[in-house]
Structure formats: structure tokens, C-alpha cells
Amino acid sequence: MCGMELASPRKAAPGDKVAVLSPAFAAPGVAPAVHEQAMERLAALTGLVPVEYPTTRKLGATPQERAADLNAAFGDPEIRAVLATIGGDDQITVIPHLDAALVRADPKPFLGYSDNTNLLSWLWTHGVASFHGGSTQVHLGPGPAVDAVHAAGLRAALLTGERLEITEPGESEDLGKDWGDPAALTEHGDREPTEPWTWAGPAHAVTGRTWGGCIEVLQQILTAGRFPADPAVLAGGVLLLETSEELIPAHEFGRIVRSLGERGILAAVDAVVVARPPTSSFDVHPNAVERAALRAEQRDAAIETVQRYNPDAVVVVGVPFGHTRPQWILPYGGTVTVDGASRRMWADFA
Template identity: 80%
Template sequence: MVLPLIHPPKAARGDKVAVLSPSFAAPGFAPEVHEQAMRRLREVTGLEPVEYPTTRRLGADARDRAADLDAAFADPEIRAVLATIGGEDQITVIPYLDPDLVRADPKPFLGYSDNTNLLNWLWTNGVAGFYGGSTQVHLGPGPAVDDIHATALRAALLTGERVEITEPGVSEDIGKDWKDPAALTDFGDRTPTEPWTWAGARQSVTGPTWGGCLEVVQWFLTAGRFPADPAVLDGGVLLLESSEEIIPAREFGWIVRSLGERGILSAVDAVVVARPPTSTFELQPSAEERAAHRAAQRDTAIETVARYNPDAVVVVGVPFGHTRPQWILPYGGLLTVDGERQQVWADYR
């Protein structure tokens, strides 16, 4: 049986939205980028950001971060919750959250990477969210907010429309160092993108999404935070992306294989794999090495999904997750993956 989900109502211009750091408190590390992000959030959406005690508190205890999340979900004036960034320890925050609060007054939550923990928790408690959005990464840095991100942000928070997910044609893995004044005015090094790769069935699938950052999915599956029966994903769309840790394609394949053994790959009807990051401030491969990494992950994903579900529609290279420009995608909401027309559409209701 597919998990029934509540789709929280949209905010209206002038409403208050919580801006929280459920993982790493990036605003405390780079406050200038954060302040620019808050100005742009107001400009792009007309919403009023509200910070909480741990939004800028570096090293905040998991209980304190959970308390801020609970406070935001409990406050009737707060109409959405946005994560400033991801991190690596949000799994320790989840046990302290109160599910009754999110069920009593469901609100859209936006985040990705380590926020896969929170999105999955909301999903298991019957509330849909949105995969993507980081005020510190996608609103604050650079000369402006990318067009596709602004479109998705407004759709997720305000309008609830159906939008085609398109390819912007360029991508960056990392921007400028946040401590560099140029981070406020310049994009990172952007390079042309490859066309998406389509595989599997040549049919159109529309279904609710689940998944997220693959490394984090592995963590909460290990922690037992997923329903016992993978049939809750029947007919759904699996979202898969990898983080800036840049795991080898072989390791990516091992985790996807585990999803196959768990019955998740055979349950879904489509799999959408993001364009992966291939460089960091410390690691700067050549263009050829970066292309090889993307190709190896692409081939591994397609081969592994085909082993467990040859009838699934598969598309690789979609710009969500750890990339910029970034599309925010529904989490528990509907995504259409059309293998015949080679199009992807998101329903932001």
C-alpha cells in the first residue's frame, strides 16, 4: 500500500518562514553570505525569514536543533521551514523531534543532502516536502539567484504549479570560498553540461518521489528509519544523488545494489539520478577525469537498476542535489518521468 501523504498548504506573500540549521550552522561561519541570502529570500518570494537560536550557533547540540525545529513546526505564524545547508549529523537530531507537531500543522520543508534525514522522517509521518534548497548555497552566493532555482522556490513555497524540469546548460560543483568577498558577487567556475542519459522503458511514469542523498539514505536505512514493507513505494519515483564526498562509482553502485536487495528498486517505476559533483576546494581533477567520474556513476546506476527492475524508466544527469543551478524537486509529491518524450515534470502542489 502506498503511504498516504499530506501536502502542506502554501504560504502567501508577507508570511513568516523559519530559516533553520538542522545540521551545520553555516550562517555562523559566513554571516555575510547568510545576510545576502535573507535579503534575496524576501525579494524572490515576498516571505519574511525568521531565525531561531541555533540558526547561527556553530556546534549546537542535537537536542537544541530539534527544539528549534519543533518550535517552528508548532508556531502557527510560521508557514514554511527552510534549511540553511546540510551537514553530516542530522541523524542524531531526528530522535528528539515531535511528530504530533508536524501532523497538527503541516508546513513545507525545503532541504537536501543531510536534510534527507528530516525529509524521510516527515515522509514516514505522512507529510510531503521538497528536496532541494539551501539558503547558504543557492540564495546567498553569487551575483543573483539562478532562474531555475527561483522558479522552483516560488513553486514550492507559493504557487504549487506544475513545471517542466529543464537543463540550464552549465553547472558548478562549488562556488567561491565564503570568506572571500567575491563569494557575494561571483559564481563559481561553471562548465557546460552533458545531455541527460535515458534508459529503461520508453514510457511515461507519474508517481510520488522518495530517496535523496544516497549516502544519507544508507545511514537512515541502517538506523531502521524506513517502513518494513518497500511496497509503500509501489509506482513511485526514486530520487538518487551523491554528495560532495565524491564517492567512487563502485561504492555508489554498492549502495544502489543494497536498495535493490531491500526491494526498493523493484517497487518504483522510475529512477532519477542527479548530475554528481566531481570537485571540491581540495580536489581539482582535470576536465577529463571529472567527465570520467560522471560517466562511471551514470553507467553504474543504469546497470544496477536494470538488474533489479528492467522495466523502470531511468534518467541520469538531472540538475538537482549537489549542483548549481539547482532544481528543487517534490519529496512525496508527484514527478512525471517521460521516457518516450524524454521530459521530466514536477508537480509542486
């Protein structure tokens, strides 16, 4: 188990209020129809009551304004969970304006990923567990329905706290329909069959607390000095790594993982879980063979680099918890089990 002790926020109950915020980019201000469908689905799936704040739809809100909404939500006893609408690019500038005393006084579940890695890691350093994954604008609002694995993780994170096996849904998309297209409300993006996960390292099970997230943001967090000086806080833990829609090449991914190795992070953990990466965007359109090759290049870079620094780590690559869809939500600071013998994975959403 990881040496870091964290508080697990109590779960919400149907009828409770949940804050829906834009700590980075205010996507609801660009595509309100997608946002409003997301709010309807959130209420239907969970029984919770979504509450918006001044910057939820405000494009160009300052870091101070966004932080004020986060502080208000974390400090309001009637708000029992906080969800991010989407990621973005500058959440690192919001973090200095947050009040840690509020989250410690009344820990509540926070769900987000991508640029929200800043907030996830900040909560972690202040002793509060949260959840990696979830974007109302990406995973709840678009398409014909919420993906089953995402709905299961959402309910477990917010309501039930159960232990779930993290399974492969068998299909994946890098992005959905353009939000300006009415079809975004009723159709998925282009989905394709997935490959089996790749396993490396010892054939045994590791259960540990998680840390990590979007690797481009982790690089920023470490550069800003917002991680404990001693990587031993991750001892026995599980490192989560995923990449964004910016589609960094495998060699750049490998360099950042190498930096984590030099920092002592790879040696500290007992397992590394790497997400299936997106390989296409609205501007970049590789064919199926090229996409598979790009995923293989990142897989090989991950395994080779982790094993160079920690040959005893259990490694699994391809788990759908990052920027592709369907997406699993995973505990962040909570525990997951990565079993290299049975080649299965479980998450405890307590």
C-alpha cells in the same frame, strides 16, 4: 502512483513568516555575510519574512537544541514554511528528538537536501510531503543572483504550487567561491557546459510520488531502521538519488544502489532519477576530461544496477537536483512525471 498517502502542506502567502534553521551545520555562523544576502534575496523573491532561531547561527549546537528549534517552528502557526540553511553530517542524531504530532497537526513546506534527507524522509514516514533541494547558504546567498531554475522551484514550492517542466540549464558548477572570499557574494564558481541527460528503460511515462535523496544519507537511514519494513510503500513511485561533495567513487555508489535493490526498493518503484554528481571539491581538482569520466562511471553504475533489479523502470541520469548548481528543487512525497518516450520531466509542486 505510489501507495503512500501524504499530506501536501498548504502554501504560504507574501507577508507570511518562514523559519530559516540549521538542523545540521550552522553555516551562517561561519559566513554571516552570505547568510544575510540570502535572507535579503529570499524576502525579495518570495515576499516572505525570514525568521531565525537560536541555533540558526550557533556553531556546535546540540542535537536537542536543534530539534527544539525545529519543533518550535513546526508548532508555531505563524510560521508557514521551514527552510534549511545547509546540510551537514549529524542530523541523524536530531531526528529522535522531533515531535511528529506537531508536523501532522499543521503540515508546512520544508525545503532541504544533503544531510536534510534525514528530515525529508522522517516527514515522509509521518505522512507529510516536502521538497528536496534548497539551501539558503548555497543557492540563495552566493553569487551575482539566484539561478533562474532555482528561483522557479523555490517560488513553486513555497507559494504557487504550479506544475513545472524540469529543464536542463546548460551549465553547472560543483562549488562556488570560498565564503571567506568577498567575491563569493558577487561571482559564481567555475561553471562548465553540461551533457545531455542519459535515459534508459522503457519508452513510456511514469507519474509517481518521490522518495530518496542523498544516497550516503539513505544508507544511514536504512541502517538506523528508519524506513517502513515493507518497500511496497514505494510501489509505483519515483526514486531520487544524488551524491554529496564527499565524492564517493562510482563503485561505492553502485554498492549502495545494489543494497537498495536487495532491500526491494528498486523493484518497487517505476522510475529512478539520478542527479548530476559533483566531481570536484576545494581539495580535489580533476581536469575536465577526468570529471566527465567520473560522471560517466557513476551513470553506468546507476543504470546497470537499476536494470539488474528492475528492467522495467524508467531511468534518467544527469538531472540537476543535487549538489551541483544550478539546482532544481523537487517534490519529496509529491509527484513527478518521468517520460521515457518524450525524454522530458515535470514536477507538481502542489
